[in-house]
Amino acid sequence: MAAWQRHQAGGRRILIVSYHRVVGDFTGELQRSIPGLLISQETFRGHLEGLRAAGYEFATIGEALDVMAGKRAATKDLCVVTFDDGYRDVYRYAYPVLKQMGVPAITYLPAALIGTDQRFxxxxxxxxxxxxxxxxxxxxxxxxxxxxxxxxxxxxxxxxxxxxxxxxxxxxxxxxxxxxxxxxxxxxxxxxxxxxxxQGDLMDWDEVRCMVKDGFEFGAHTLGHRVLTHEPLEVVEREVRESKAIIEREAGITVRDFAYCNGWYSDEVIRVLVRNGFRSAVTTEDMPNRIGGDPFTLKRKVLWENFSLGLGGEYSPSLTVCQLDDCFGMMGLRGPVPGRRPQRTEASAANVVMGPTGTPPEVAW
Known part of the structure; x- marks a missing residue:
């Protein structure tokens, strides 16, 4: 399966995995939080160990982009670890594991919420x-x-x-x-x-700067977690431009990478990103990334605790590797949710609020 995937991808697999909250007490947190956002620290560590055992080399988003663009060759399949939303759990429970294992990662921040007591x-x-x-x-x-x-x-x-x-x-x-x-x-x-x-508190800027000093990267995730395809273009422009500026000012870094809220994007949103100096953007489309692919529609596998639970409720290394290698997708048992959406104007957004609704695909926050 891996050999076939490499052939389809153009030579090397480039897997981008996505997490939200890495928690110390999964069972307790499950009683009060959105389940699909949670993964225990132990399972998260198991994912990283499983990826290494499966032959993946951990890479930064920039290194993966260079391979996709043909600027350099990879000797192994690559895996990029990403986090959406900037939950403090990532600082508390994921950051120590990443440091200990020497794994790079990028966290996409909702810039206006970092350092506040607000919740999503x-x-x-x-x-x-x-x-x-x-x-x-x-x-x-x-x-x-x-x-x-x-x-x-x-x-x-x-x-x-x-x-x-x-x-x-x-x-x-x-x-x-x-x-x-x-x-x-x-x-x-x-x-x-x-x-x-x-629950659900976010990082502060001191915690972000601490991670920056250790070499971890940060990207933008709008100002306050807005789904940009729902918003008029003047709002899109402000969310993109100002989120980038705030992170650069507070963290002392150059922000070039973006994560779409819900994973939803449009050609209009991509043009705003390019105009504001971004080099990439990640979706939540669970599909292979291909050599020569579009850096503004990067595909990601969104993971949480239950992706690794066996029939008896225990952690299953075999099931985890099957998930990471997309065995179920290759067998046609699971299909990706597309992220490309029409860009709504202010008038059409108002119609959606007041008018009848259909059945949208499942959202990954």
């Missing part, structure tokens, strides 16, 4: 919906905005798990609608300290 909108919504279910909340749908009514009805009816309902919701609605839904839910649930999730 998806974490806030997950937490608030969980509180609503726990309290047995019964909404008055006639006085709720349509988007909030739809989300609450889906969750409280028990038709869909909270994380799956959020996938659909975030896939349809721009950030302003998410913020309005959060406001409405907080208002209906009443004041109280339990309305802000205690």
């Amino acid at each position: 909108n998806h974490d806030r919504l997950f937490h608030l919906l969980g509180r609503a279910v726990a309290r047995g909340y019964q909404p008055r749908f006639d006085v709720l905005p349509s988007a909030a009514s739809e989300l609450l009805d889906t969750v409280l009816s028990g038709r869909t798990r909270i994380s799956a309902a959020l996938d659909d919701f975030i896939g349809h609605h721009p950030t302003d609608t998410l913020l309005e839904t959060i406001r409405v839910l907080e208002e209906r649930l009443g004041a109280g300290p339990d309305l802000l999730p205690p």
Whole structure:
């Protein structure tokens, strides 16, 4: 399988893996967090060991780009480790493992949230919906905005798990609608300290600078985690330009790499990135990267804890290697979710908020 994949890729496999939160207590965190964002420190270490055992050489994003562009040849298959969102868990639990094993990595930061006490909108919504279910909340749908009514009805009816309902919701609605839904839910649930999730805190700039000193790289992930294909182009321009400027100022580095929120992109977004001096951008499309491929549509495999659990619930090295080598994809048992989307104007975004919705593919935050 590996030999065939190398042939298809143009000579060498270039695997880019993506993580969000590496945690110390997976079982405890699972009770209060979005499951698909979590991986235990032990399983994360197992992934890195499994990648080495499978013959991969860990590389920086720049080294991988050089191989893709034909600027240098690779003697082994390459693996690039990436993290989205800048969760503090990465500093606490992934950073020590990476240092110990000598593995390079890049973290994509939502620049305006780093160093603050804010939480991501998806974490806030997950937490608030969980509180609503726990309290047995019964909404008055006639006085709720349509988007909030739809989300609450889906969750409280028990038709869909909270994380799956959020996938659909975030896939349809721009950030302003998410913020309005959060406001409405907080208002209906009443004041109280339990309305802000205690988990999901982000790095501060001192932690970022500490990792920079050890040679770890950082890229941009918008200012506040906006799905750019949902936004008008003036918002896209600001999110790209200002996120780059903030990270460069605070971390003292040059930012040239970007991660699309949800993995979604458009030709218009790519043009904004090029205009602002970026050299690459990563998606969440689980497909092979090919020699000569587009550096602004880099493919990634998004991983979490359950990708490595065997039938008995234990860590399975064999299953992990099958996942990393995309055995199931090659057998046609799993297909990628495409990331290319139409760029929405302000008018069309408003239509999505107020009009009927279809069934979007699953989102990787």
